[in-house]
Amino acid sequence: MKSFDPGAIERKWYRYWEENGFFSPSGRGDPFCITIPPPNVTGTLHMGHAFQATIIDTLLRYHRMCGYNTLGQPGTDHAGIATQMVVERRLMAEGQSRHAMGREAFIERVWEWKERSGQTITTQLRRMGVSVDWSRERFTMDERLSPVVLDVFVRLYEEGLIYRGQRLVNWDPVLRTAISDLEVINEEEAGSLWLIRYPLVGGEDHLVVATTRPETMLGDVAVAVHPADERYRRFIGRSVELPLAGRRIPVIADSYVDPAFGTGCLKITPAHDFNDYEVGQRHGLPLINIFTVDARLNDAVPEAYRALDRYEARKRIVADLEAQGLLAGIQPHVQVIPRGDRSHAVVEPYLTYQWFVKTGPLAGPAIEAVRDQRIRLVPKGWEKTFFQWMEEIRDWCISRQIWWGHRIPAWYDPEGRVYVARNEAEARVKYGLSADLPLQQDEDVLDTWFSSALWPFATLGWPDQTPELKTFYPTTVMVTAFDILFFWVARMAMMGLKLTGDVPFRTVYIHGLVRDAHGQKMSKTKGNVLDPLDIIDGRDVDSLVAKMTQGLMQPEMAERIAKNVRREFPQGFEAYGTDALRFTFAVLAGSGRDIAFDIRRLAGSRAFCTKVWNAARFVLMNVENAAPPTVPGETGERGNAIDRWIRSRFARALDEVKRGIADYRFDQVAQAIYEFTWSHYCDWYLELSKVVLADAEKSPEERAATRRTLIEVLESLLRLMHPVMPFISEELWQAVAPLAGVSGKSIMLRPFPEESRYCPDEDAEQEIEWLQKMVIEIRRIRAEMDVPYRKQVALFLSGGDDRVRDWVARNRGFIVSLGKLSSVEWLAPGVSEPESVVAVVGDLRLLIPMEDLIDREAELKRLSREIDALNSQLAKSRAKLDNPSFAARAPAAVVEQERQRLADTERNLEKLQSQKSRLEGTA
RNA sequence: GCACGGUUAGCUUAGCGGUAGAGCGACUGGUUUACACCCAGUAGGUCGGGGGUUCGAUUCCCUCACCGUGCACCA
Numbered sequence A: 001m002k003s004f005d006p007g008a009i010e011r012k013w014y015r016y017w018e019e020n021g022f023f024s025p026s027g028r029g030d031p032f033c034i035t036i037p038p039p040n041v042t043g044t045l046h047m048g049h050a051f052q053a054t055i056i057d058t059l060l061r062y063h064r065m066c067g068y069n070t071l072g073q074p075g076t077d078h079a080g081i082a083t084q085m086v087v088e089r090r091l092m093a094e095g096q097s098r099h100a101m102g103r104e105a106f107i108e109r110v111w112e113w114k115e116r117s118g119q120t121i122t123t124q125l126r127r128m129g130v131s132v133d134w135s136r137e138r139f140t141m142d143e144r145l146s147p148v149v150l151d152v153f154v155r156l157y158e159e160g161l162i163y164r165g166q167r168l169v170n171w172d173p174v175l176r177t178a179i180s181d182l183e184v185i186n187e188e189e190a191g192s193l194w195l196i197r198y199p200l201v202g203g204e205d206h207l208v209v210a211t212t213r214p215e216t217m218l219g220d221v222a223v224a225v226h227p228a229d230e231r232y233r234r235f236i237g238r239s240v241e242l243p244l245a246g247r248r249i250p251v252i253a254d255s256y257v258d259p260a261f262g263t264g265c266l267k268i269t270p271a272h273d274f275n276d277y278e279v280g281q282r283h284g285l286p287l288i289n290i291f292t293v294d295a296r297l298n299d300a301v302p303e304a305y306r307a308l309d310r311y312e313a314r315k316r317i318v319a320d321l322e323a324q325g326l327l328a329g330i331q332p333h334v335q336v337i338p339r340g341d342r343s344h345a346v347v348e349p350y351l352t353y354q355w356f357v358k359t360g361p362l363a364g365p366a367i368e369a370v371r372d373q374r375i376r377l378v379p380k381g382w383e384k385t386f387f388q389w390m391e392e393i394r395d396w397c398i399s400r401q402i403w404w405g406h407r408i409p410a411w412y413d414p415e416g417r418v419y420v421a422r423n424e425a426e427a428r429v430k431y432g433l434s435a436d437l438p439l440q441q442d443e444d445v446l447d448t449w450f451s452s453a454l455w456p457f458a459t460l461g462w463p464d465q466t467p468e469l470k471t472f473y474p475t476t477v478m479v480t481a482f483d484i485l486f487f488w489v490a491r492m493a494m495m496g497l498k499l500t501g502d503v504p505f506r507t508v509y510i511h512g513l514v515r516d517a518h519g520q521k522m523s524k525t526k527g528n529v530l531d532p533l534d535i536i537d538g539r540d541v542d543s544l545v546a547k548m549t550q551g552l553m554q555p556e557m558a559e560r561i562a563k564n565v566r567r568e569f570p571q572g573f574e575a576y577g578t579d580a581l582r583f584t585f586a587v588l589a590g591s592g593r594d595i596a597f598d599i600r601r602l603a604g605s606r607a608f609c610t611k612v613w614n615a616a617r618f619v620l621m622n623v624e625n626a627a628p629p630t631v632p633g634e635t636g637e638r639g640n641a642i643d644r645w646i647r648s649r650f651a652r653a654l655d656e657v658k659r660g661i662a663d664y665r666f667d668q669v670a671q672a673i674y675e676f677t678w679s680h681y682c683d684w685y686l687e688l689s690k691v692v693l694a695d696a697e698k699s700p701e702e703r704a705a706t707r708r709t710l711i712e713v714l715e716s717l718l719r720l721m722h723p724v725m726p727f728i729s730e731e732l733w734q735a736v737a738p739l740a741g742v743s744g745k746s747i748m749l750r751p752f753p754e755e756s757r758y759c760p761d762e763d764a765e766q767e768i769e770w771l772q773k774m775v776i777e778i779r780r781i782r783a784e785m786d787v788p789y790r791k792q793v794a795l796f797l798s799g800g801d802d803r804v805r806d807w808v809a810r811n812r813g814f815i816v817s818l819g820k821l822s823s824v825e826w827l828a829p830g831v832s833e834p835e836s837v838v839a840v841v842g843d844l845r846l847l848i849p850m851e852d853l854i855d856r857e858a859e860l861k862r863l864s865r866e867i868d869a870l871n872s873q874l875a876k877s878r879a880k881l882d883n884p885s886f887a888a889r890a891p892a893a894v895v896e897q898e899r900q901r902l903a904d905t906e907r908n909l910e911k912l913q914s915q916k917s918r919l920e921g922t923a
Numbered sequence B: 001g002c003a004c005g006g007u008u009a010g011c012u013u014a015g016c017g018g019u020a021g022a023g024c025g026a027c028u029g030g031u032u033u034a035c036a037c038c039c040a041g042u043a044g045g046u047c048g049g050g051g052g053u054u055c056g057a058u059u060c061c062c063u064c065a066c067c068g069u070g071c072a073c074c075a
Helices: A006-019 A047-065 A080-093 A103-127 A145-158 A214-219 A274-283 A310-323 A360-371 A382-391 A424-431 A448-452 A467-472 A482-500 A532-537 A541-548 A555-568 A578-588 A599-623 A641-662 A666-694 A700-721 A726-739 A762-784 A802-819 A856-882 A884-889 A892-921
Strands: A031-035 A069-073 A162-172 A177-179 A184-199 A206-211 A222-225 A239-242 A247-253 A265-268 A327-340 A348-357 A376-378 A410-412 A418-420 A475-481 A505-511 A513-515 A594-596 A793-799 A821-826 A836-841 A844-849
Touching: A006 A103, A006 A532, A006 A578, A006 A726, A031 A047, A031 A467, A047 A069, A047 A103, A047 A475, A047 A505, A047 A513, A047 A532, A047 A578, A047 A641, A047 A666, A069 A467, A080 A103, A103 A532, A145 A162, A145 A418, A145 A448, A145 A482, A162 A327, A177 A348, A184 A214, A184 A239, A184 A265, A206 A214, A206 A222, A206 A265, A214 A310, A222 A274, A265 A274, A310 A327, A360 A382, A360 A482, A376 A382, A382 A482, A418 A424, A448 A482, A475 A482, A482 A505, A532 A578, A541 A555, A578 A594, A578 A599, A578 A666, A578 A726, A599 A666, A599 A700, A599 A726, A641 A666, A641 A700, A641 A762, A641 A802, A666 A700, A666 A802, A700 A726, A762 A802, A762 A836, A762 A844, A793 A802, A802 A821, A836 A892, A856 A884, A856 A892, A884 A892
Parallel strands: A031 A069, A031 A475, A222 A247, A376 A505, A475 A505, A513 A594, A793 A821
Antiparallel strands: A162 A177, A162 A348, A184 A206, A184 A327, A222 A265, A239 A247, A410 A418, A793 A844, A836 A844
16 A cells, blocks of 8 residues: 555445445434435536535435435436437437437437436446445336326326316427426527507508517417507507408507507517417407417418518518518617527427426425425525425426427327326226227327426335335435426425325435536536546546537537637646545535536645545554554543544544534535544644654553554544545555454444544643644744754743643653754743743743854844734734723623733733843844 | 625635634745655735624625526516
């Protein structure tokens, strides 16, 4: 074990864990269960998944070590539209199309893709070290879950919670499917407002309507004005000639119209606008659909415009209106454009038959569950957002006009009557249909999120009352990003409560989104999407560029992406290893909504791994063959202060880690581990232990106690860090455990460190903190006086109470060694002081005689600087204490603290001032 | 328009009522037998602006500015 090489250990241990079945629930203890959010089988895992996997696995490993019966339930999601798009794009590259090859063959191709992509994803999750039970892996379209999805559809239909109807829906004319409200992104874009004259029947006048979509005029069925609008009151009830269409349409009054906007005249197109639809319903107006599924004009419009694309038609219509003198003007206008989140096509309100979930009856219980904390959202702030959305929820359109997904279990007879059942045979029985009645299954499939909503219980075997369901449902915690709070969390809550009668999870931990180092969203077109495996294993810049520019939706972006990649990662990636990546994610998992992933953080995390590795090497070298047999429970005796101190520090770190996990503050977890390991254990305890081990004067018992503390604390530390850094902790633990008198197959099956063996020790902390101050002061003087590293200096002490004298006596060896001193002596009273540099630790004065080494000017400057600082501190403290209301109103402890501070400052000041005048006197 | 989040050292961020912490970066000095992916030391912050509450505010309240997000939306 020369140096730390993550690549050499990770696969080995993962295989060991998995082959030995360590990821399966133990069957003992309280249940702890996380169903992992199933990644889409569209491609490969990105940094967001890796981040989430880290959090999930940290929770799983921690709770497993704490004795919970722990299940991590893995799986993947079929992601209907997204996956179908990916496969279609590949087909296109081959010069094929799904329509040419037919539904069955196409589905076959998607399955092939799913197999490959699913494989990649599970491999990636394994490389991340995720300790989920792979024997229970599920897929939303597998043979276990698919029947459940259909079963739920049938049940909800039977209860009237699913219905079919002709509605205006959000239609994606590129994908040619309906999508739900959530899948529409509304953004402001520059557009125009066209003013069009509609001549009044009778010919003496006209109304001017304002529209952003002139092409829809061919579907107009009315012109509406506000009933109180004096300008138009006289026209209400009359008719206008609809230009180009040659139809007459009425002028109606509706208070929906805003008289202040445009001209105050609104054209009504109920089949192509959600608001107009409402107006149309109120006034009993007809619906005229003028578009085809791909947003071309259909046969309902005059021949001249048929088959034109909507934007082509717009141009033509505007031109024709102008030619007829009916165009009253064009104004620039910023409008909100709805686009599909997948295709980015402008979404068309479109009249079709679709299936819907009636959300009203489902939302109430979900709101209640969050309100009474049966479901706890962490951070709590998300509750408001959740409530706001849930309280205005609209029915959920769940049918999609695509091929990849769960085909809707509904059959139609030649009359168009619908029969809903789990399969055709059941439909015939259920509805008493004769065997020769031809039935046609609905062509559509279900929204992916419909099946995802069942994930927490369907994966555990529901609707069967399996042992897993009984044990692990409701699941303990759902770890998810805020961007799918509505898409997924809300729907799981509704479905879980409806179908199982209980909440699907007790806690939802909502984490931030991983962004790049500049806080930018990661996207393929920016070339900042990273593959966690590239960070783990390393990748040179050329192959990184090649990878990021292949298979692009917009190949013309390649050059820009390449440039960006080379700018951001000029050296590509070094291999950082999984533990470093996980540790980095933990550090970044703070309270913010965004996680800015800076590659430079990784270097620090890997350095930390190396630090742990080297510390373990040191301990093993010093303890091997020399460790006394450890008797468990024997370690409570009062030993050396340094041994008690490091145990005390460990107790505090342990507490912080446990609290951090309980609060979902993984940054605090990582911070506590890092600080203990580096700043306490390595920087101080190892250095102090060297002094003990090298000191022949010390008793064998004392040295043995330090060796034992070295190994025991290290063994505990490895367990402390294991949930975050599973691989390095396992590798080292296997070597360390035997020397610590611990046995076991794996660190992951050992208990988390117990508080009982580590308790805070105030005495030891005070003593060692004093020792640290002494050493730091000496080092500072050495550094500021430019004392060469090897040069030993003498230290004289004066002042200090009995306790300090006692500490000096006990810690003399440490002070000499860490301070590189030649001697430590008490200044005899009455003897004149040697010319020295002075520092102060509490009551104690430290004098280092500088002889000819001293740079008097530099020292005077240093003293002046310190004196200035103390003076300003003094002024602050005095002002505070002189304020009568401070003493009267502030808590006694605070006042006392301030008094103490003032006294300390005065004392230090006095010492430094006398030192300064002494130095000036000898000049 | 409504709601939420953010604004702290050059960068990424923690702290959220009692004198501002970390990691990276910068600077100075070091091949000290665990570690140069290291060690020792140093510099760097009027905690976005303004007002208020308080003995005391980075921390609580109000307000403004800027950045980001969600929901809604008038053609």
